[in-house]
Amino acid sequence: MRRPAVTDPGFPPVPEPDLTPADLIARAEAMVPELLARQSEVERRTFYGEDVHEMFRDAGFYRITVPRRYGGYEFEFETFLRVVMILARGCPSTAWMFCLGAAHSLVTAMLFEEKAQDELFRGGDFIAPAVMAPGGTATRSPDGGWIIDGTWNYCSGIPYATHFIGHAMVAGDDGEPPHPLLFIAPRGTWTRLDDWGGQLGLKGSGSHSVRFDRAEIPDHFGLDHTHLGEVSVTSGTSGSALHAHPQYGGAPMSSMCLEGATLGVGIAQGALEAYGEVLSTRKTSTPPITLRVDDPDYQRWFGQATAMISAAEAITLSAIRQWHDLTTREPEAFTLEEDLRIAMICREAAELAWRGVEAVIQPTAGTSSVTGDGRLERVWRDLSTCHSHAGFAVLLTTALPRVYTQAHFGRLTA
Template sequence: MTVAANAPEHGVQEPPEPDLTPAEIIARAEAIAPALVDRQEETERRTFYAPDTHEAFREAGFYRILVPRRYGGYEFGMETFLRVSMVLARACPSTGWMYSLGHAHALAVATLFGERAQAELFGAGDFICPATVGPSGTATYGPDGGWVLNGTWNYCSGAPYASHFLGHTLVSPRDGLPPMPMMFVVPRDQWRRLDDWGRQLGLRGSGSHSIAIEDGRVPEHFTLPTHLSQIDITTGTPGRVLHGNPEYGGGPLSFMLLNSAAIVVGMAQGALDAYEELMTGRTTVFPPIVPRVQDPDYQYWYGEASGMIAAAEAALLHAIRQWRETCAEGPAAFTRERDVRLATISREAARLCWRAVEGHLFPTAGSSAVRQGERVERVWRDMSTLHSHAGFAIFLSTLANRELARARFGLG
């Protein structure tokens, strides 16, 4: 990711480690990962990752990866962020999900909001901002300007350590037209986290709690009259101009869904890691009794799953490259057709990973390996829960196909 040429002139602060590189921050994730594997059960009980894990992420710079350089961030870009997310999800799916969906929306804020809003929202450097796309609650325009928000927003992954929240609500235009979506970012002091997560089938430690706002006040420059999934960026974005960085002008829809796919690929890689341990540490059930690694059937099941997961990772990484290259082409290149087409790649990557885990690793791992709390069982639960995520279950399975065809054939 290219650092904006005008950052020194307007910079607010330097990042804590100005010479840190993308390779070094990915290596830090890989160094932290083994401890996350050992703490998965603890994370599920707590419903979010531990305070000392949060502090380790903060010290490693994970909450600044997508924050613009001029605001004390590292501005490392999409690929670095998704690689870190994949490493963490491979170790602990809940931790990877919570971290990734907590920090991802720094890119949306840096892309879509104006300079005044960004300077205030990124003022602390670290940025953790869960988001929901389902409109909820109410917003009324205050007499002194700005909006007053009330309501509850569910599934806010990353809420426990969040500095902000990005949500949607419906507002009625002053000319009497039907209600329209409004996107807003609200600071932490204007909302509270509810204790309502942890009883789901999977992702129990993902910190996906609800957020309640009671008479929360949001200045107008923290709002946009749109929905995050429907933004047209072909005429340019405030972030591209402000930071001189093409990646702050990319399609937010495809980025969000490729982000989810990166977590799924990481989950599947973690299941494969666990299966490898079973291959070398356990024997076959039926004669000849030999180590599983020497058995042709287990070799076949491992090879099938490994190939699917590798193909999913390859598709994801190539889609990331396409996303970056499209950004570099200029605003007009990132049409709705391209945005949705890239999003559908995330669907296929997720499907490959699910086929590998559900069709090969889970059923052949053995009943003792899929007891509650075992690593393969946990990944199966977490990936099963992912099937209920609106992005995959609703948008990518139906709406995206129709929208891509309409865009391709100019049907409006």
């Protein structure tokens, strides 16, 4: 049962009290043509422009899953992901940068204690890239806080970030091995490096590196001996006790996999739209010469691609609902096994979306459709880069299925 919202007059009010999820979806749909027209500009800059950032802010996108207590809308994560899927049809780079920055208000509200959340969410809007791989070290400061030092790569969403979430290694005591620290740091504690834009795809995703030079954060901004990929929520979370919505008791690893699947499907939907434009405007290369949309083979290929990408969307939406449904049950229901199962579903959805583009759309669109700066050329580059993400290409095909099977059959050891 959903608890009444906790309110505090010391935090910012909700900007639009009557805003609905349907309003957010409509606003995202209205933005697609402009995002599509500005893809080249975004790639050149390596992140979306200040005016687009303001457009997202005015639309309420950065507050979708921020708790109501802090002036957010506290809408379901599904609403956020539906907005992401729509934006990805227009500009994959923009959607990637937005999603991997704004999504982690959910994780922050899940895991950090009330004292930390009261400080972290005080600004209302919240953008915090999260990097899973440790990029540096953490040591204790004289006042009991943490000193963060090192460089973290692939910080998607960092250009407009209000915070950064990372993992650092803490030296063990008395010969013990080092252990992770999950930390969150406010803007101003890091330096963004100018090292993004030379990749194959997602050139405008704002995935720059950040460098910390002995930056100090308070103790309550760090969770010692904690890694996002290993968090258990079966005993409840700080967020489930603090906030009204049960989603703040969900498992963070599968929530982040939902982000990747949603982006993959949205990008593939953009490819399908571009493929439809090709079929409607270009002719076959062999007799009988006709528009491709009237050719039986192209009709079959378009239908096949539609079926694959639509199936990927259906799988993703089902996984999102399964994730939400688990959060409404007792905390012990969201086990490691369930967390991994949903994560693996996400991988299959993203793989199916990729195959619809790579195996059907791309080969049959023809070389003239993938010339420089064309929509299909860009969307293929972007989706290829998305498909090669280490989480989906490596971890979700190796370690996670093994751990899932061990958990399912009771063979998992500490």
